[in-house]
Every structure is written in structure tokens, then in C-alpha cells.
Amino acid sequence: MSEIIKVGVVGATGYTGVELLRLLSSHPGVEITVVTSRSEAGRPVADLFSNLRGHIDLRFVAPDLDDLTECDLVFFATPNGVAMTMVPELLDAGVKVIDIAADFRLQDADEWQHWYKMEHVCPDLLEEAVYGLPEVNREQIADARLVANPGCYPTSVQLGFLPLIEQGLVDAEHLIADTKSGVSGAGRQAAVATLLTEASENMKAYNVDGHRHLPEITQGLSAISDSPVALTFVPHLTPMIRGIHATLYADLIVDDVDLQELYEEYYIDEPFVDVLPPGVSAETRSVRGSNMCRISVYRPQGGDVVVITSVIDNLVKGAAGQAVQNMNIMFDFAETCGLESVAIIP
Amino acid sequence: MSEIIKVGVVGATGYTGVELLRLLSSHPGVEITVVTSRSEAGRPVADLFSNLRGHIDLRFVAPDLDDLTECDLVFFATPNGVAMTMVPELLDAGVKVIDIAADFRLQDADEWQHWYKMEHVCPDLLEEAVYGLPEVNREQIADARLVANPGCYPTSVQLGFLPLIEQGLVDAEHLIADTKSGVSGAGRQAAVATLLTEASENMKAYNVDGHRHLPEITQGLSAISDSPVALTFVPHLTPMIRGIHATLYADLIVDDVDLQELYEEYYIDEPFVDVLPPGVSAETRSVRGSNMCRISVYRPQGGDVVVITSVIDNLVKGAAGQAVQNMNIMFDFAETCGLESVAIIP
Amino acid sequence: MSEIIKVGVVGATGYTGVELLRLLSSHPGVEITVVTSRSEAGRPVADLFSNLRGHIDLRFVAPDLDDLTECDLVFFATPNGVAMTMVPELLDAGVKVIDIAADFRLQDADEWQHWYKMEHVCPDLLEEAVYGLPEVNREQIADARLVANPGCYPTSVQLGFLPLIEQGLVDAEHLIADTKSGVSGAGRQAAVATLLTEASENMKAYNVDGHRHLPEITQGLSAISDSPVALTFVPHLTPMIRGIHATLYADLIVDDVDLQELYEEYYIDEPFVDVLPPGVSAETRSVRGSNMCRISVYRPQGGDVVVITSVIDNLVKGAAGQAVQNMNIMFDFAETCGLESVAIIP
């Protein structure tokens, strides 16, 4: 195991931030040295998040490069567009960076600018940045200075489709991802649409005409596909706090394949992907609070449509937990270190 | 308007039953004369369902043909397999019947027996029974003695697909229905899987390998399609009490069509189907407690995949409300009579 | 019954507003002529609240006295402090007013200013205003120009305590009200504390050191008590959309009393107070969407502590429904007109 590393967290007042602090506070190889927030500077972190009382004694400070360059690693748990303004200087100072936001997820600056509606200030770093999905890019992550932590939907959808696409078993130009997310995916901003009174006892699709995670998924699947990839992606807001349930549909183009066996073998060595036995439904609560992705594989009525269900905790494997997994890989900790906790049922 | 009719409800201890009583208790053309339950015989109905205190003064009685044959109309809100044992005698006695369960929904007795795992005791009535989806079969319903009230999923899925299939605009052999239901769809039976502790803060698919509503939907769509119909149907259990959200996917086979206009015109005269303006997401709470189906129409990125979202209250348009709508048609009440109440938001 | 009256609603973008519109839209004696909102002026009302599609065709307009003075009655569903700026001119113009906010609930201007942290601009009207709890002030409401519609907690707590206090059966200086409210009581404002992610799967007390409804309850109970009234009032935020559950504790000072009988007789003629049979627990869902208050009466272990539970829907009997009830009394409609709908279970 590595020595103790110094870690900073920029923008820790959102749900990704508190979840990251929860995980890091029990990681034996980490000392959290800086936690920043402009709006909460001066306030004890555990005042904002009472679950951290007794676990984190720091106060929020305003983000400052001098503080952050003393870290070995800085996480960005900021809104999109913040990390890119600070990352170049941090890298120059020899600090490694994991951006949990989206600033470095797309390799094409034009496409990034199209979807994120702002100019990218360091497009040259897009090529260097490693997309932090360990099940695909473990080796590159180990050597990376800058990791782009995947989005929540992209994690669940890619892990669900990977074996099929990589093996060329389905029509990659006709994929469907019907995804359902808990409300924490919308963040900790004051907003009417995510009030309990609006989002509870309710179900709706949103951003059907185009969601920012669509190009990220397409880019990821294209990288491992021999043929072009086209995806219809429909996210839904679901009345629960945590969890993503992706239901994936694809058309088989080969007939003679044991899908269950394929998935089990594909993920046999992965610590955080669990292929469920035939007939067992992946459910989001089975991963609540844990870094696990669980997957169920179906071929209804033995027909040509494959149905994959893939569940994660959007704040763990879909954000903070995967960031810690990436940190473990980058700093040569055991990959599961700090991520062993059991999901909470009920 | 018709005169006051005498109505019986068989099996009124479930959620469809209490919802039917709620609606009928305020219907000006109806006198509820018999409410049956074997298990609760003798108990005041309003003891079991406190919302009915002051609205329904009857007691449950054990089901008895002599009582029921005095009715003009009998609703069955029973488990599958009960109605078929009583319907022949009721029809013989001149009583009309609306079965809210599934006994008469499939026209092919073998297929029914395959999916419902029991023998049908009056298969000869399957042909006579009218499938009670007013938007398709209004005229036959008006003349029917026996109406098979559609299932909840089939109502939302068929109303969503109808315009596309009837006009032959999509590949009918490659339909996908990803559906999400509130827990009341599972009924009021003691069960572990639907405890709040199991179903809250959770999302999962179920019966992916085959759900009884699949043949019902296929039968309904085939009836209005010029080409064969094949559907992949994946239901999900969603942590809310009421509501179905169907997300439907189909491949366009014509290019030059205004889908929004198509839907608006198709349903322009329907009192209980509301096509939302472009960009407005159908959400289940917008129909909570009401008989409305609301539909949104999408063509993401202008591509060849149509996405339709269709929401209903599973206990109203998906069960008791549609049954009242069918009653209104059968007995020449205004079709909206007793069904005008506004959905409850928040 | 009265003729059709013209009604205006000021500030209809909150939950009290949409609930009032839901109820008024099906009231046979009412024509809604003006619905105001500064922020949403010009937008169709049914665009904001999709449940009203097909029921309300009006657009929001900016509040304007010329419009409002054409009404027979104006409801204020505004934040506190708005009604008092417009009410004097409306009254002068012969328009009746029901303020669902708190501007006229306290008779003492100083106390009002203490609790509401602003100056009252028409303190002279505080005396004229009738506190709109029909079970106490029905006759005065009938003759009122200006009705102060009670708060949600005060309605449930006063209806629970009234028989005990009026009869002098308990120590009025030592009352406890432990109250639990659904999140809609906090309104439709963007806020972090009432996000689903914060308020779901959570329970907490708030404003323990002093809530604005405390002086309102004390004033109301004092008015019918022969002795001084002192109350400990602790509100709690509960993870549900609608409903108030008040659990009330008082010390009996007489021994020989049949509490169940007392409550049943006290409320025997009240259309919207339902005393449940012994042993039946009042539950909030039994009044969801309805104007009913249900009450259970207990004397645990036959001791000296009375426990009363009292449930209402905070948006109906606790706000918009009670406002319609007051309107019915003021305009000589049947008191239950437009309020007959059955609560929704499940």
C-alpha cells in the first residue's frame, strides 16, 4: 500500500461532496487536508453535514491554489466548468486531479462546447485526460495525472452494454437505454422541480430530446465497438433519493450465444461488478451506499431482443465511490480500499 | 341521462374495489345495492376503508347470485378466475357485467390458460366479451352485455401506440414498452415484496421473461394493425402508490410525418386522452386520482426512433375509472359522468 | 342556493392556490374570473398546473384592483403581508375577502408584528376580521366581510382540543400539541430543506422555540376557555406530501367523564369533523384530498392524561377547503357544496 496521501476536495457542499467525504474519512491511506467552498467558507464541514460530526474536523475554506498545490490529489466535486479553470495549474504543480464533474469527459472540444454551452478553457487537456471507468481503462488510470470521472448514467449504461458491444453481438446502431434515477442526481440546489412535494409520488421522463450524458455514453461505447454506435437515451426522474436503474435493449445479430455466461466471465475479476444469477432482478437498494454495480441479463421469450438491467448507487459507483476507486488505482492502494462497506437493506 | 341503475360490486376489499366505490358513491346515476366480500361479510364497508365513512353505508355481504341478479350491472373487482364462475348465470339473468379482472380479456382460451395457469370455465363467452377500451371499441361497448375491462399496463401502452400502429407508421414487429408502475398495481395482499421497507427507495424490473399483460397488449395492437405485432414488454416496480408511466419506443418506417399533429388529431374528441404540447413531459402525478391519460410525443435528435410517454392512474383509467367510463357508455350516461374530478397536485 | 358568484384568486402559484382552483373549478356556484400572479402573468394557469388542463382556461394576470373589484369575493393565497396591502380597498369596493394567509388571524397587532416581523398596515381591520373556523364562528362568518382563514396546525389542534377546553375538563395551562406535517405545508418555494433528497426518509422537529401558529392556537383556545391557556407546541416535518397529524396531551381535572361520548356529541352536527369509533386510529390518508377532520380519543391505562389525535389534509381543511367552506357560509351555499369528494385511498 501507498503511504498516506494528502487530499483536497474542491466544492464539497453538494451530494457528491458529502459522499466523497464520507468515503474518504474512513480510508486508511488518506488525509483530507483541504475542503473548499466559497459560500460556506469558515463553517465547520460537519455543521453542514451532521453525519460527519466526529469524523471530519475541518472547516470549509475558499478555494486557493496555494493550499491545493500542497495536496497529492485534488478531487473536483464542483458544477461543470469550474475544474477546467484550476486544473492546468494544479497539474503544473505536480498535483494529480480527479474531476467528478464533466469538464474532461468528452474528447472533442466542439462536442463538449455544444452540450455544455460554454467555452472550454483548456481543450488541450482533453486528450490527456483518462476516462475513469476502471473496467475499461484501468491501466491508463494507473498512470494518469488527470482522470475524468464518468457520469452516473454513463457508468450504469456502459457497464451494462460493454460485453455485448465489445463482442459485436448486437446491432450497435440501434441501442436503447431507458434509465431511471433517484432525485439526488439533480444535486443539492434549491429548486422547485425536486421538492419532495413535486418529485415524490411521481414519475416522469426528462431531457428526452437530448441529455448531456448521451455523447459521453456514445463516445465510451464507440471506443470499444468495431461498428458505429447509435443510442436512444431516455432518463426518468424516480421518487427515491439514491439509485440508478438502467434498462437496456439491444437486437442480437448472432444467435448462438449464452448471454448469462458471457456476462459472468466478462466481469469475473471485477471487484465492483456483480452479475446476478438467472432470474434474479437487479434492484437499486441492493447497492445503496455501496460501490457495486449489479447486472441482470434477460432474453425474453428467447427472442432477438436482449434486455440488460444495471443498477448502481448514483452517488457511489456513479460519482464519489468510483472517484475513490480511481484514486486507489492511481496511488496503488488496493482497489477496494475504503469501498468495502455493505449496501444497506432495508 | 339514464335512470338510476342498481349496481353490485363483487370482491370489493382490494384497491380496485375501494376506488370503484369512491367513484360510484358520487355518480348521480348509480345506486350501489350490493358489495360483496367473503372474508369481510357483515362488516361495514366504511370500517375497512375509512375514506368512505359518510359516503357508503352498506355492509359487505357474502357473494350471492340472488342478490346480484337484482342488479342492472355487476362489477367484478375480484382476483383472476372468480368472475368466470359467476358471469354466465348473471348474463342469463339479464344482468350486465364489467369484469375488471382478466377473465375475459384474451379471446383465445388456450392463450388465456397458458398465461393464467388455470382452465377457463366459460371459454364460449370470450368471443362475446367486448374489450373495454373506449378509444377503440366505443360502439361495441355500448351494446355489450359483458365487458372485459383492460389491464392497467395495456391501457397506457395501447393508448400510447395506437396512432402509430393504426397509421402503419412504425415497424410493428419491433416495439418496446418500458413501463413503470406504482405499488398499488400489486394489490392489497399481505406480501413481503411490497412492504414499504422493501419497495420504498428502490427500483427494479420484474417479470421480464413474461408478464400476463404482454399477450393482452399484443392482441389489442394486432387488432388495429395491418402487419404482425411483436412487443418487448418490461414492467418495473416504482416507489410510489399510484401511477403508471409507459415509455414506448418504435422505429419509424415513414419519414414525412408530424407526430405531434398526428396524436393531437387522433385524440381530439377523446374526453380522457390529453396530448401534451411539445416539450411538456407527461408525469404520473398530473393524473393522480383522475381518469385521464396524458401523452407526450418525442422524436429525439430528429432520428428514426419515436419515443412516446403515456401516463395514467393505474387505479382509475387503469382499472376502476375506465370501468365507470364503460358503464357510462353501456347505460347511456354522459361518458364523463362521475369522472370529472381534477387530479390532485401536489 | 345563491346565484353564481364571481371569484378572484390572488397569488395562485403556490399549493394553496392550485388546491383552491381544483376545488373552485368544480363548485357549481362559482365563476373564477381572475387568477393573479406577478411572476407568471400571461401564462395559462393550466400550463403551470397540468392537473387543471381542461378545467381552468384562464391565464394568470398581474394583480390589479380594477379587475378584483369586479369580483364578489377575493381569496388571498399569497405570502403573509400581501393581503393587508389590498384588503382595505377591496372591502371599500364592496368585495368580500377570505385571506388564507395569516394577515388577519391575530387580533392583537403588536403580537402579530412580533411573530410576523413586519408592520401591520391596517391594524384597524384586525378586530373586524372573523376567524374562519366554522365549528366555532359559523354565525359570524356568515355575516363577515373579511374572513381570516385559520392556519393548518391551528385547525387540527383547535378541533382536537375544543370539547375539552370548552367544557373545562382539563388543565388548560398545561397543554401539549405534538404535530406532524407533510412537506406541502412549507409551500412551493425553491429551497434546500424541502428537497426530496433532504426531507424524504427523514423526521425532525423544527421551530421548537417558537412557531407562528402558537399564538394563533392560544388565542383561539383562550376565546372559549374560562381559564388561562398555555400550550407547548412542537411541529415536525414528516416525509409525506399532504397531511397533518396532531397528537394532543392534556391533564384531566375531572374524573367522571365519558370522553368518547363527549366528542361524538360535540361534533354530531358538524359536516367536516368525524369522531372515530373507540380503538380506531385517525390516519392522515383517510382525509387525503378531502375537507374532513378525523379525531380519535384515548385515555391510556385509564389514567389522567387524555390523548387526542386529530388529522386533516393541510391543503384542504387546513387551507383551501376550509376557505371554500367559509365561502359557502358567507354566500349561503350549502356548507358542503364543492367539498363532497371522497378522500383517496390508497
Added chain:
Amino acid sequence: MSEIIKVGVVGATGYTGVELLRLLSSHPGVEITVVTSRSEAGRPVADLFSNLRGHIDLRFVAPDLDDLTECDLVFFATPNGVAMTMVPELLDAGVKVIDIAADFRLQDADEWQHWYKMEHVCPDLLEEAVYGLPEVNREQIADARLVANPGCYPTSVQLGFLPLIEQGLVDAEHLIADTKSGVSGAGRQAAVATLLTEASENMKAYNVDGHRHLPEITQGLSAISDSPVALTFVPHLTPMIRGIHATLYADLIVDDVDLQELYEEYYIDEPFVDVLPPGVSAETRSVRGSNMCRISVYRPQGGDVVVITSVIDNLVKGAAGQAVQNMNIMFDFAETCGLESVAIIP
């Protein structure tokens, strides 16, 4: 630290069982050797509780004394009345026992039989059994062979009242505990009342006339009180999975006391009781999944009524976590071992 101990869990198919397995599976001093269930014998534990996949490899076995007597410690997570039939033989065999059910919580056999409606089969052990509330009985627990793990309500209520009662600051004969519990407190039994459809969007009191936890609380408080104790105890079912919120009311009989300081000092050395700063509301989510009890102290309007709010996770500090805490004390592990995990927010 102690050596590794062998632990058995009897009756592990309920929520206390799965939570205990979750905690024990990450406890470094424990080897789980036997997990029993009559109904699930032969089935892998992780089949029933998918969160335990990869963490627990055992199968359920039917309970057998030969297996259990090989353990150093046996936990009973059984329904009431089961532990007492096996405990005498286990103790005779030198096995220590922690009963998470209620068989040994009351010292008076007659009272136990009155409340639990069955005969006690080993009343002689009631005196020996140590009531496992570490904050009161830490030393006796360390030496105990048999620990009666406290109930969930009794834990939250006693920890809230302890400083006041022990110091004689309030009228102990006039205590009120208004308690709210998540639905997991009702267990994992198939039942109608705890279906999501019945318990969600609802609030109600239950067992107001007498709950089994009343004598347990009274016994506990009496043991540390100089004067007689009388309590009014009203539990409520709350629409959430986990959490107990106790709101406690007591009448001060001394005037000159700093309650905040009293509580902070009283619990200063306790690892699992956290007195919150003035003005911060204890909320159940702040302890979700953790063994912490958080307490807020109020004296509304500076009057004579003290209000204490006390929150725990009913399955952790209210059951399985406290059992592990007791195990740690009995076997000389660090008291916090295996219980350090941070509560999950959001």
C-alpha cells in the same frame, strides 16, 4: 483486542438479522459460524439479502444446539418467545447470549407475561440478565453471560430522559414520550398495514392504549430515579424505512439549570451519544445506518416544559448496532469496533 470469536445468529431472516450480519461481516474480531433459519434452511444467506453477496458465504441452517454451543456468542434476532427456549442450554454450555428480542428485558416475570401474552419458560434468568444499555450498565454488561438488548423506542426514550431523571430535575410522574418510527420497526413480515400502499403518504398513532415498550421504559427510568416514574407513551408509524424520532416532554421542578450544559457533560464520554449544539434539530437521517444517538435540548419560551428530541436508527442503535456494542463490551473489543461507519446523507 480480543482474539477472533465465533458467533452464531439465530433467526436471521428479519431486518434485525440482516443488519446484524451487515455489521458483523466487517467486524475484524468476529467469525460468523452459524446463521439459522427454519424457513430458509439450505439457502445461501446472500440469496435472501443481495447486499450480502460477496460478504457472507454461509447458508442458513435449521437451529441446532450442537452447532450453537460451538460458538462463543449467540445473538437471537428471533420473534419474542424463541430465545427463552434455548438460552438456558446455551448458558450451561458456556456460550454467552445477546437477545435482541424482548425475552429478558423485564425483570418481573408477571409483568412480562402480562405484556407478551405467553408464559416465560425460564423466569429465573430474568434477574441475571443484564439490560444492555451501555450508557447505564456498561460494567455489568462487561461481566454478563446474558444480555437483554433494549428495544428501539426504549433506547431513544431512555437516552433522552436519563440526565433529567437521574438528576431529579423534572416531575418523573408526568413524563410524555411522543415517538415516531420508520416502518422497519414492524419487521419483515407479510402484512397489509405495512405495505407501501398503506404506510406511505400516511401518519398515524398506534397502540396508544398500551405498547410493550412502555413497561421497559418505565423500568429503566425507575432504576435511576429517586422518585416514582409515570410515562405517557404514544408511538406513531411514519412513512420512512428507518429511524426513530422521540419527542420528550417533562415539567421542570428546579429553575436554575443549564440544560444544554447538563446534557453535553452527561454524555461527554459516550461514543454513541451526540448532544447537538443549541438550535440544531436532531433529524433521523443524521444517524441512518449508524449506531449514533443524537439529542437536541429545548426549553420553549424559557418556560417550565423541557422538550428533548432524540433520534436513532431503529435497526442500529435500536437493535443490531447496540447488540454489537454490547458484544464489544462483553468481549473486550474496542467499544466502537465495527461501528465506525458514517451515517448516509442524503
